[in-house]
Amino acid sequence: MTEIISYTVIAIGMMFNLFGCIGITRLPDVYNRIQAATKCVTMGTCLILLGLMIHAGVSPLGIKALLCILFILVTSPTSAHALARGAYKSGVKLWKKSCCDQYGAVSIITAYDVMKKDVITVSPDTPLQDAVDLLVEMRITGMPVVEQDGSIAGIISEKDMIDYASKSNIKTARVRDAMSTKATVFSPDTDIHIIAGVLSKGKFRRVPIAENGKLVGIVSRRDIMHILTSGKKKEAGKK
Amino acid sequence: MITFFYISLLLCCTLCMWRIGRGPTAPDRAMGIDILGIIVVGFCAVIALVTGKDFYMNIALAWSLLSFIGMIALAKHLEGKGFDE
Missing domain, CATH: 1.10.287 (Helix Hairpins)
Structure with a gap:
């Protein structure tokens, strides 16, 4: 048996x-x-x-x-x-x-991993003079312009300020007059390669990252450089 | 019945060897060797069943152990790392 x-x-x-x-x-x-x-x-x-x-x-x-x-x-x-x-x-x-590659998807670096979360922002009603002072003081070249409710109104950079100063007097102006309203905004789960592609075109030096219309961070050329140097997701995320 | 066991195991070995020879990538060949190792353990089990001698199982245990360690080392090598990382 x-x-x-x-x-x-x-x-x-x-x-x-x-x-x-x-x-x-x-x-x-x-x-x-x-x-x-x-x-x-x-x-x-x-x-x-x-x-x-x-x-x-x-x-x-x-x-x-x-x-x-x-x-x-x-x-x-x-x-x-x-x-x-x-x-x-x-x-x-x-x-x-093969229909999907989840192991590969894990290793994609997103905007969330790279972006700076404590963003220096400015309100559209701030006097332009204060914004200029802030940029110089913080040693940055641009910052997002954010409304009271957190939504993005635009972006203001050195270039916008110099442009405005060459045409009129900045002493009386407000940020709203000088800022560029056509900011290209990305969501936090965007693949960093897409953002790198936009930044490499040369029009912008930084892109704001927004979720549901609210600003959550900013990715600059410098942040992309950080991933290029270390090549590691973790260290880039800390920055 | 025993003949059927031998024939099917030999067929399995042949198919594995075909994959080891054919490739086309290094992991394919490594996988073929891994599976061949497990089938050899089955072979040892059948021989132990026929002869009733238990030292064939010692061979099977040692073979599966060696096959496992070798496969981990190969996998690490494919990843481009040393064995102790």
Whole structure:
């Protein structure tokens, strides 16, 4: 009786092994193959060992088979995960029909990781003279203009101020008169590559980051330079 | 019945070897070796079943251990790191 049971279990294990190996040969990319082979072959070999255990009963052979089952159950998925990660890091591409790449999506740097959160802002009704003083004092080249309720009215930079000063008197003016109202605003989850593309065009030196119309941060060329230098998400986020 | 076990295991080994030879990338070959190692453990189990000798299971345990360590080292190497990182 035990013989029939153990042989049946082993035969089922063999089927799993065979299907796993067919998976190795038939599936399109390394990640598919790893998952098919590891799942099926681990299951199949464990069943073979289980059949051996049933056959041998409580004996050195049976105990060793049990040990082997436990060991394979722990190590086989571990090595498969390590191998998949190694394959990904070494640059093996996914199959072209794969629908999503969540591991890759995690490593995208967003505007939120890079932006400065404590932004120096100015209200549109501030006298332009004060804004000029503030820029010079804080050693920055521009800042967002923010209404009382936190919404972005525009952006004012050295260039806007010099432009205005060349045409009229800044002593009597307010920020509203000089600022540029056509600020390009991004949301915090924008891929940093898009923002870098906009900044590299040369029109702006900084872009405000807003969520639901409220200003939450600012990304300047300097912030992008910080990711370029360290190449690490964490250090860039601290800045 | 035993013959069927041997034939299917040999078939599995052949398919793995085909993948190891075919590639096309290094992780493919590494994965083939990993799976081949596990199938060899199954092979040892069947031989132990036929002969009733328990030292074949010692071989199986040692083989799975070596295969695991080797695979972790290969994976780390593919990542471009040393074994102790």
